[in-house]
Amino acid sequence: MSNPPIQNLTHQLTYDLGLAIVQGVYPVGTGLPSEADLCIEYNVSRSSTREAVKMLSAKGLISSRPKQGIRVLPESSWNMFDTDVLKWILSSKPSLALLKEFTEVRVALEPKAAALASLSASYQQLEVIEKALARMVDADRGLDDPLEADIAFHTAVLAASNNRFFLQLTEFISTALRVSIRYTNKIKGVPGADVQKHAEILNTIKSRNPERAKKAVEAILDEALELIESRLE
Amino acid sequence: MSNPPIQNLTHQLTYDLGLAIVQGVYPVGTGLPSEADLCIEYNVSRSSTREAVKMLSAKGLISSRPKQGIRVLPESSWNMFDTDVLKWILSSKPSLALLKEFTEVRVALEPKAAALASLSASYQQLEVIEKALARMVDADRGLDDPLEADIAFHTAVLAASNNRFFLQLTEFISTALRVSIRYTNKIKGVPGADVQKHAEILNTIKSRNPERAKKAVEAILDEALELIESRLE
DNA sequence: GTACGTATTTTAATATGATATATTATGTTA
DNA sequence: TAACATAATATATCATATTAAAATACGTAC
Incomplete structure (x- = not known):
């Protein structure tokens, strides 16, 4: 579901999720399934899921905290000058x-x-x-x-x-x-x-x-x- | 060893490592200790270490691949428009x-x-x-x-x-x-x-x-x- | 002696179970 | 009603085992 040079599962999931987020699949505010649900949905281990989540939060797309879960941050905090983010945005909308x-x-x-x-x-x-x-x-x-x-x-x-x-x-x-x-x-x-x-x-x-x-x-x-x-x- | 709002161990390690990298503590090219060594050095689990590594690689500071280890990328690939990266650079040099x-x-x-x-x-x-x-x-x-x-x-x-x-x-x-x-x-x-x-x-x-x-x-x-x-x- | 294929080895990648911690919600007591 | 304790739930952390990938070394063929 991704064309960029995907090296491993973590990167794959990062790209899939990143694209889905900028496409608005998950509502801003309180979106995204829980860690455990993401594992099931994408059929990957918790390690990979967590690492993908961390990469996306490093790019300003999401935040994740205990009890509140993983939420999509407002577009204003997305790092538009990050190549991946820009690619996702331009290729989706x-x-x-x-x-x-x-x-x-x-x-x-x-x-x-x-x-x-x-x-x-x-x-x-x-x-x-x-x-x-x-x-x-x-x-x-x-x-x-x-x-x-x-x-x-x-x-x-x-x-x-x-x-x-x-x-x-x-x-x-x-x-x-x-x-x-x-x-x-x-x-x-x-x-x-x-x-x-x-x-x-x-x-x-x-x-x-x-x-x-x-x-x-x-x-x-x-x-x-x-x-x-x-x-x- | 960091002043920003550190939420947890992963973020703490990310900041410590990010700062160390831009300060040139680890040589560009083939730097950084192995995943296992980082765990020992910073006294954290592999999960946190890997997550920190992923966050830094999302910001363009490092790359990590099997056998070749974790290496510092050339400065030209650092995401200078990332707030954290900029902060590390400006506060260190x-x-x-x-x-x-x-x-x-x-x-x-x-x-x-x-x-x-x-x-x-x-x-x-x-x-x-x-x-x-x-x-x-x-x-x-x-x-x-x-x-x-x-x-x-x-x-x-x-x-x-x-x-x-x-x-x-x-x-x-x-x-x-x-x-x-x-x-x-x-x-x-x-x-x-x-x-x-x-x-x-x-x-x-x-x-x-x-x-x-x-x-x-x-x-x-x-x-x-x-x-x-x-x-x- | 060179080139190529194979085995070895090292390291990250993945998976999973258990525990800790933080936050919200709930309920209980004064 | 307010304050405080308790429970519930999600991520955060730790530990460990297994798998896969990539570099190196090695050996063989030519």
Whole structure:
């Protein structure tokens, strides 16, 4: 019932339960069956059940205390920047509204990351961005996967910012892009136009111009955001 | 050995181990004692040990597999946006460099959140911001805690953005501010100046002007960032 | 001597029974 | 009625046995 690389029963149960929770299968407040019932329902031992519960509570989805049982926490305490949580949410209720909110975060973060990258990117880091751009060129000719190339480019910029928080967001961004692609990728613009804009980003970073780097990334993301907003009406 | 609200042995061990890991007690790559050894070292049962290990692996700090044992993952996979992880990091090695990186994230996020708030904040949400500002005024007169009032204001703006990701960051921001305050709060500017600038933010949001709201928040954060950068030299 | 398959070994993963603890609900007594 | 003791119920903890997985060592074939 899960596609991610499940290693063992505990992880399997964690994914199944996590998905069920974000899907709203268990009511917020006082939901979830008791430990013992979960064992029966999912046919696993108490050890695995407890470990799965602990993993989910570490991600802010649930809390568990004696006598009160296991309850689903309000959505506001879910760790949205946890890759698993994000994956569960996007793959179960990938609303355009949420996609818009996600893109708003990108609009806030990525331009700033590019600006930082323009100031501090090492030669090696520039090369990584350059290679990602080459992949995008290849993708335009059908020689590479367009989505993966695009993701590689944006995560390379994040990594080049040399900021641990932005670096941590690479997984966050790529996960969300991978899941939500089907909502935006449909309409492809002029072939090569996208590559051109990404090349512009690379150039501004290489020329150590933070202001222009910021603007270049903003241009791309604002466009994506507008596309989403236009569909929301 | 921990101050957070520890509920039970599993949480206690999670905090102790999490702190030890970010402090570098266990070498990255192949660190940590085996499950059995951890039981002896911390004098707890295997259940609690395993549950703590699962919680930490849910936060991206460690991985555990048969035969290879429990190993510390590279810092790049740590979930920096997890409140616990951030707390451990900031309370153990609160370097100015990290504080700078954190502030860079704030500079990216909070102005955008204010802009969104100016577009979508409800009347109730505006009231919350207003009350936080009142607390800041009180704090200037010694009638309230300045830090808590400041945190209340910034988190209120985040909440008013009506974006689930920004909302999730309220805990992240307040945790970091609370922990890192001792590195910046020392130098207080002109009394009332801070309040004035925050009042400006509220006004721009109330007048539904996203551009000016963004600028107003940027002004405050850029200032904080410059202060940190000046100390880094 | 190298490559491949197999056995061994080590460690986590799973299962289960028993006990402790915390919380809520209940009932009893003054 | 209020305070206090008691019971009921869920998770938390402990202990132990068994299973499965992964790395290493070993041996054999070529």
